[in-house]
Each structure stands twice: as C-alpha cells, then as structure tokens.
Amino acid sequence: MKAANTVPRNLPALLAALHEEERDAAVTVEGTPGGVIHLRRGGVVAVDTPGAPSAESTLLKSGRVEDSAWAAACAAVGSGGGTLSEEVSRRGLLSQEEFEVSCTAALFDGAFALALGAAAEWEVREPSRLLVAARAFPPHLVTSETTRRLAVVNELWGSATDLARTRVRRTKAPAARLLPRHAAVLEAANGRRTPRDIAFALGRGTYAVMLDLAHLRSLGLVGQDAPPPPPGRPSTAPRVPDARTESPEPAAPAPLPQRSPGTHQPPRSATA
Numbered sequence: 001m002k003a004a005n006t007v008p009r010n011l012p013a014l015l016a017a018l019h020e021e022e023r024d025a026a027v028t029v030e031g032t033p034g035g036v037i038h039l040r041r042g043g044v045v046a047v048d049t050p051g052a053p054s055a056e057s058t059l060l061k062s063g064r065v066e067d068s069a070w071a072a073a074c075a076a077v078g079s080g081g082g083t084l085s086e087e088v089s090r091r092g093l094l095s096q097e098e099f100e101v102s103c104t105a106a107l108f109d110g111a112f113a114l115a116l117g118a119a120a121e122w123e124v125r126e127p128s129r130l131l132v133a134a135r136a137f138p139p140h141l142v143t144s145e146t147t148r149r150l151a152v153v154n155e156l157w158g159s160a161t162d163l164a165r166t167r168v169r170r171t172k173a174p175a176a177r178l179l180p181r182h183a184a185v186l187e188a189a190n191g192r193r194t195p196r197d198i199a200f201a202l203g204r205g206t207y208a209v210m211l212d213l214a215h216l217r218s219l220g221l222v223g224q225d226a227p228p229p230p231p232g233r234p235s236t237a238p239r240v241p242d243a244r245t246e247s248p249e250p251a252a253p254a255p256l257p258q259r260s261p262g263t264h265q266p267p268r269s270a271t272a
Contacts, residue, residue, distance in 0.1 A: 011122060015139035018042055024127040032117045033196075035110060038128065043136025046103070047110030051117060051164075052206040053199055055106035055132050061203030064102075065093050074131055084131045103134035109205035111142050112149045113196065116164040149207050156214035164206075166224045167194055168213055173220045185212045189222050 008014035011029065018025055019042035027037040035049025048054060059065045065088070073087045085099045094102070153160035169191030178186065181204075188198045195213060199206040216222040 012139065012143050014122065014124070015039075015044070015143070018124070019139050023124075026125045026128050028123045028125060029114060030121050030123075033113060034117065035114050036128075037111075037114075038130055038133065040127070040133075040136050042139075044107065044111070044139055044142050045133040045136050046130055047107050047114060047142075049110045049114050051113030051196055052109045053106065053203065054110070055103045055134075057200065058106060058203045058205070059094075059102055061200070063203075069093055077131060100134060103132060104137075105205060106132075107134045107137070108142065108145055108149075109207050111146045112207045113164075115146045115150060116161050153207070153210050153214070156211070157217070160210070163195060163210055163213070165194065167192055168198075168222050168224050170216075171221055171223050175221055176219060182212055182216060185209060186216055186221055189213070189216070 008017050011027075014027065015037065018027070018039055022042040023039055024041065025039045027039065029035055029037065033049050033051030035047060035051065037044060038046040038048070053061065056070065060067055060070060069091065070088075070093070073084060073091055073093060076082075077084050077087050085096050088094045088099055089096045150160050153163060157163045168189045170186055170189045175183070175186060184202055185198060188201050193201065195209045196206050198204075198213075199209045202209070213222060
C-alpha cells in the first residue's frame with residue numbers, strides 16, 4: 001500500500017494510516033497511563049497499558065487459569081512454536097473461543113483505559129512478538145467502541161476521566177442485596193483504590209468496574225473525594241463531552257503530539 005505523505009494529526013489518524021498501509025507495528029503512546037498498541041497488517045491485535053488488566057492478568061487473577069499451567073503453556077510456545085491459543089486449548093485450560101474472547105475483551109478495555117489518560121506523544125516501532133493477542137480489528141472499530149464507552153461512563157458518572165482518577169470509598173449505608181460482582185467491587189472500594197486498582201485486584205476489566213461503581217453510587221453505597229487534577233494535557237483520543245456540565249472557558253490550544261522516529265526496541269509487552 002502507498003505510505004502516507006503527511007504526519008497524522010492525532011493518534012486515530014495515525015492508526016488509520018497504518019491500517020491503510022497494512023503495517024505490522026507497535027505504537028508506543030507516552031503519557032498517563034500510556035501503553036503500546038500492537039498492529040498486524042494494520043489491524044489492532046492488542047493494547048497493553050498499565051491502566052487496565054491484560055488478558056493474562058484477568059485470566060490468572062480471576063482464577064480461571066492457574067499460574068503454573070499458564071507459565072507452562074507459554075514456555076511450550078516459546079520453545080516449540082505454534083500459538084498460545086492452540087497450546088492452552090490442547091492442554092484443556094481454555095477453548096480457543098474462550099481465549100479469543102478474553103483477548104478481545106482485554107484489547108477493548110485497554111483502548112478505553114488508554115483514552116482516559118493524557119497522551120503526550122507517540123512513536124511507531126517495529127512489531128513485538130506477542131503471545132497473548134486477539135484477532136485483528138480495524139482501528140476505526142476500536143475507536144468507535146472506545147468513544148461509546150466514554151459516553152456511557154460520562155452519562156452514568158459525570159466524567160469518565162474524573163472517575164479514573166478517583167479513589168472510591170464505600171459509604172456507611174447498609175448494603176442491599178447485591179449481585180456477586182457488585183458485592184466484590186463494593187468490598188474492594190476501600191478509599192485507597194481507583195477503578196483501575198479495583199480491576200487489577202479482582203481480575204476484571206476497568207470499564208466493567210466503572211459501570212459497577214456507577215451502579216453502586218446510584219444505590220448510595222459508594223462515594224468519592226474530589227479527584228486530583230489531571231496530569232498534563234488532555235488525551236488526543238476521541239472524547240465525548242459531558243453534557244451535564246457547563247462548558248468551561250476556552251483555553252489556548254495545546255500543541256498536538258508529534259510522532260518521533262523509533263530507534264530502539266519497544267518495551268516488553270505485559271502480555272508477552
């Protein structure tokens with residue numbers, strides 16, 4: 001495919017250009033939380049970020065797969081080739097369908113978490129070898145789903161970015177009869193954890209935890225202190241403004257992040 005001749009104006013535009021070129025690449029996004037977007041033939045196959053649990057993290061922390069069994073499967077793939085999906089299926093740990101669902105959920109959750117932070121700049125590097133990856137998704141589908149999720153949390157909470165930085169605490173209100181997942185989130189809301197912290201503690205997705213926190217707040221079971229100010233400039237990921245708050249005074253536009261050429265290897269994927 002013909003390479004793009006201009007520097008993309010933002011991260012979605014960059015991913016669209018790489019998709020058109022059918023590139024294999026690892027796009028490192030600096031910032032908070034930052035992360036790595038992995039592409040195969042231009043499609044997004046994984047998003048690694050400290051802002052959301054990986055597929056490996058959710059499978060192990062939830063107890064769906066034992067640590068030792070997972071490590072053995074990864075070692076077998078590393079020494080003998082093949083794919084992790086095939087290996088975990090052969091060992092009876094997960095069906096290939098279950099593996100793909102877990103990886104796909106982690107991909108979209110990672111993209112959502114990445115959009116909550118402040119992206120300072122990005123860098124296109126050589127692709128990294130992945131053990132844990134979903135099937136490829138066109139970037140525009142990942143972008144549209146991320147935008148939808150931001151809109152949902154904005155509607156339920158008021159601001160998805162504020163919720164991401166908030167340490168949520170349970171109130172003294174007596175708990176009603178709750179579903180097990182809601183009860184687990186409520187127990188984990190100790191006033192020291194953000195939604196991301198709760199997600200890692202429970203082996204669940206950050207987006208799913210945010211939805212459960214919004215439900216618990218509607219019941220008067222959780223509250224929050226004022227979130228800390230956001231670090232740096234807003235993310236370049238697509239945003240849906242909070243319709244329930246007044247628009248602030250316009251600020252001077254911040255410069256868009258620029259792509260810099262990669263000269264070193266990408267950081268090791270959390271799921272690799």
